[in-house]
Amino acid sequence: MAKTAKRPSGKPAIIHDQKLVRGNGGELHQIVGDDNAVLTTAQGGLVSDDQNSLRIGERGPTVLEDFHFREKIFHFDHERIPERVVHARGYGAHGYFETYDSLAKYTRADIFQRAGEKTPAFVRFSTVAGSKGSFDLARDVRGFAVKLYTKEGNWDIVGNNIPVFFIQDAIKFPDMVHAVKEEPDRAFPQAQSAHDNFWDFISLTPESMHMIMWVMSDRAIPRSFRFMEGFGVHTFRFLNAKDESTFVKFHWKPKLGLQSVVWNEAVKINGADPDFHRRDLWQAIQSGKFPEWELRVQLFDQAFADNFAFDVLDPTKIIPEEELEPIPVGRLVLDRMPDNFFAETEQVAFMTQNVPPGVDFSNDPLLQGRNFSYLDTQLKRLGSANFTHIPINAPKCPFHHFQQDGHMAMRNPVGRANYQPNSFGEGPRESPQRGFRSFADAEEGQKVRLRAESFADHYSQARQFFNSQTPPEQRHIAMALTFELSKVETPVIRERMVSHLLNIDEGLGVTVAGKLGIQEMPKPADAAVVPRDDLEPSPALSIIENGPDSFAGRKVGVLVGSGTDAALLKKLQSAIEKEGATMEVVAPKVGGVEAGDGSWIEARHMIDGGPSVLFDAIAVLLSEEGADRLAKESAARDFVADAFAHLKFIAFVQSSSPLFVKAGVATDADEGLISLDGVSGINAFVQSCRRLRLWGREPAVKL
Numbered sequence: 001m002a003k004t005a006k007r008p009s010g011k012p013a014i015i016h017d018q019k020l021v022r023g024n025g026g027e028l029h030q031i032v033g034d035d036n037a038v039l040t041t042a043q044g045g046l047v048s049d050d051q052n053s054l055r056i057g058e059r060g061p062t063v064l065e066d067f068h069f070r071e072k073i074f075h076f077d078h079e080r081i082p083e084r085v086v087h088a089r090g091y092g093a094h095g096y097f098e099t100y101d102s103l104a105k106y107t108r109a110d111i112f113q114r115a116g117e118k119t120p121a122f123v124r125f126s127t128v129a130g131s132k133g134s135f136d137l138a139r140d141v142r143g144f145a146v147k148l149y150t151k152e153g154n155w156d157i158v159g160n161n162i163p164v165f166f167i168q169d170a171i172k173f174p175d176m177v178h179a180v181k182e183e184p185d186r187a188f189p190q191a192q193s194a195h196d197n198f199w200d201f202i203s204l205t206p207e208s209m210h211m212i213m214w215v216m217s218d219r220a221i222p223r224s225f226r227f228m229e230g231f232g233v234h235t236f237r238f239l240n241a242k243d244e245s246t247f248v249k250f251h252w253k254p255k256l257g258l259q260s261v262v263w264n265e266a267v268k269i270n271g272a273d274p275d276f277h278r279r280d281l282w283q284a285i286q287s288g289k290f291p292e293w294e295l296r297v298q299l300f301d302q303a304f305a306d307n308f309a310f311d312v313l314d315p316t317k318i319i320p321e322e323e324l325e326p327i328p329v330g331r332l333v334l335d336r337m338p339d340n341f342f343a344e345t346e347q348v349a350f351m352t353q354n355v356p357p358g359v360d361f362s363n364d365p366l367l368q369g370r371n372f373s374y375l376d377t378q379l380k381r382l383g384s385a386n387f388t389h390i391p392i393n394a395p396k397c398p399f400h401h402f403q404q405d406g407h408m409a410m411r412n413p414v415g416r417a418n419y420q421p422n423s424f425g426e427g428p429r430e431s432p433q434r435g436f437r438s439f440a441d442a443e444e445g446q447k448v449r450l451r452a453e454s455f456a457d458h459y460s461q462a463r464q465f466f467n468s469q470t471p472p473e474q475r476h477i478a479m480a481l482t483f484e485l486s487k488v489e490t491p492v493i494r495e496r497m498v499s500h501l502l503n504i505d506e507g508l509g510v511t512v513a514g515k516l517g518i519q520e521m522p523k524p525a526d527a528a529v530v531p532r533d534d535l536e537p538s539p540a541l542s543i544i545e546n547g548p549d550s551f552a553g554r555k556v557g558v559l560v561g562s563g564t565d566a567a568l569l570k571k572l573q574s575a576i577e578k579e580g581a582t583m584e585v586v587a588p589k590v591g592g593v594e595a596g597d598g599s600w601i602e603a604r605h606m607i608d609g610g611p612s613v614l615f616d617a618i619a620v621l622l623s624e625e626g627a628d629r630l631a632k633e634s635a636a637r638d639f640v641a642d643a644f645a646h647l648k649f650i651a652f653v654q655s656s657s658p659l660f661v662k663a664g665v666a667t668d669a670d671e672g673l674i675s676l677d678g679v680s681g682i683n684a685f686v687q688s689c690r691r692l693r694l695w696g697r698e699p700a701v702k703l
């Protein structure tokens with residue numbers, strides 16, 4: 001008998017039998033935590049004892065007939081499925097895409113026909129190189145894969161947070177991935193590109209230079225998924241009702257603006273909280289602060305493509321946003337965590353070839369190869385051609401086809417005719433009007449293995465990217481390159497990389513060579529096309545230039561101790577929350593501390609578990625006695641010293657001084673240290689925090 005129950009999200013759902021509940025996506029989940037339920041086997045057999053296997057005598061051997069034990073261990077032994085060969089570590093969430101206005105002029109895709117249309121979505125963010133259990137703050141590209149359950153079938157935009165790629169032809173993908181992953185003879189380093197094999201491959205692959213600039217920039221260490229952009233990378237096509245084609249590139253822009261961490265911070269976050277990005281998304285969604293991105297499209301015709309300085313089919317090139325403004329077409333909101341990580345985030349299968357009618361591919365050779373690859377990988381990972389029967393992968397629109405049988409088939413056609421055409425009047429039949437139609441491009445040519453000459457310029461846009469960065473960002477690129485190459489043990493690889501850098505920016509090449517201690521400067525690498533220096537800088541490429549001027553969505557860590565001023569803490573909290581940010585209290589003990597007025601202050605972290613790298617800004621509200629005590633603890637000293645070194649804004653009360661002295665941070669060091677002793681202190685602190693970091697401090701701390 002059907003009855004209702006509370007799902008984990010709190011929404012009532014129908015129970016089909018006493019153990020299954022249907023999730024919002026149609027998934028069936030077992031209910032755990034039902035006190036009245038009797039434990040059963042997977043076959044539904046009631047279990048009397050789950051603590052002891054069946055054996056002959058108290059100390060004798062286990063008997064073969066213990067089917068409960070056998071089934072339980074059998075299932076456990078088969079719990080793992082292969083992790084993704086790339087993008088293994090990921091985190092997903094549900095939400096929706098809302099269309100702003102009709103785009104019927106450009107595309108007949110149903111999702112873009114009506115203003116206000118809401119389409120269910122599932123998004124999975126990921127790192128690329130590390131395995132499933134690696135850490136979140138690896139220096140790496142982030143996957144940004146969006147599944148849109150449109151009324152005309154699933155549309156997957158399987159993108160990254162970087163708009164270009166390492167290689168121009170998919171045939172190089174296995175080499176590139178082998179090179180970045182752990183080296184096969186020693187199985188390290190994991191989740192890191194800082195090793196010989198990666199830089200060997202890159203230094204022998206000049207087409208990767210533009211991507212390398214992005215990967216060595218702070219884009220590769222985002223503060224959170226919520227503060228990064230996403231890109232479809234390739235040029236796609238929109239096709240309207242008349243089958244007229246417009247080229248299109250997809251850009252996701254985060255509502256909260258761009259933000260990254262600094263490298264020293266990333267390294268420490270990985271130790272303090274390897275799940276930093278996961279936790280961030282989880283907390284944001286669970287607290288109702290739903291992350292949001294705007295979808296913007298760069299639209300252009302064949303004439304633009306013909307006149308553009310680079311080939312629009314080349315995935316190592318961008319079209320600068322200043323040259324072709326992206327048009328906002330809708331917004332993506334993530335508002336629900338999966339009920340079960342494995343069922344949804346692990347089993348979700350993204351495929352570039354999933355496009356609805358009205359969206360089509362270009363001839364980008366990377367995209368063409370991807371369209372071939374993603375189907376294979378789903379079979380390998382999910383184990384059956386029926387992977388679309390898994391609810392997260394099933395379309396949410398009506399679907400009718402004659403595919404049948406196979407492993408784990410959950411749905412089969414009913415009726416007599418399982419083919420078409422048939423004489424029994426049984427559908428479905430194809431529809432030339434409504435169905436997917438490819439753009440009827442005229443293609444001809446010899447069958448060749450050749451790279452187009454229009455793909456040959458590998459340095460100009462790398463240079464443009466570097467020139468578009470602010471001085472701190474340029475410094476970070478140089479330091480990232482130095483760090484990575486310092487881990488390369490083969491000198492010739494380091495030198496070969498420097499020879500490429502000289503083609504991108506001579507100063508960059510010289511700086512990196514100097515920091516690596518290269519004695520004899522290599523010659524610039526031979527370039528197939530002389531790098532251009534006439535490309536205008538593109539401010540859209542800088543993170544700092546695109547800061548949000550808002551502290552919303554960020555987090556302040558407040559260090560308290562016994563005797564802290566509770567009233568000031570309260571005022572600070574309300575100012576932070578008014579700004580749309582959150583506050584977490586760090587104390588010597590997680591149980592909390594007694595405030596100066598005798599009240600009790602609850603803590604979220606004990607000082608060892610709440611280092612300042614977990615926060616965007618800090619406040620230190622210690623009484624003199626509390627500061628004296630914490631000055632003796634290295635974790636407390638690091639709390640202050642790291643926040644200063646990571647260019648964060650620091651609020652303090654003068655009585656905390658003993659801790660600052662021991663941490664080696666002068667409370668009047670710069671404008672980023674803000675006293676809360678005066679009346680306007682809190683306001684000044686919160687306003688400063690909108691700048692996110694005090695970049696002017698960087699030369700003093702030599703990040």
Ligand code: HDD
Pocket residue numbers: 084085086087090124125126142143144145158159160164165169170171173232233234315348349350366369370373374377378
């Ligand atoms: Fe890929 C996964 C993005 C090139 C082959 N890719 C994968 C994911 C993302 C991307 C975000 C994870 C999806 C998820 O969360 O499940 N890949 C890209 C981008 C590329 C790119 C933006 C270049 C523009 N990929 C690329 C090439 C090939 C692949 C050239 C092969 C020819 N990618 C795969 C794959 C994966 C994958 C092996 C692993 C797991 C999966 O597909 O589902 O098929």
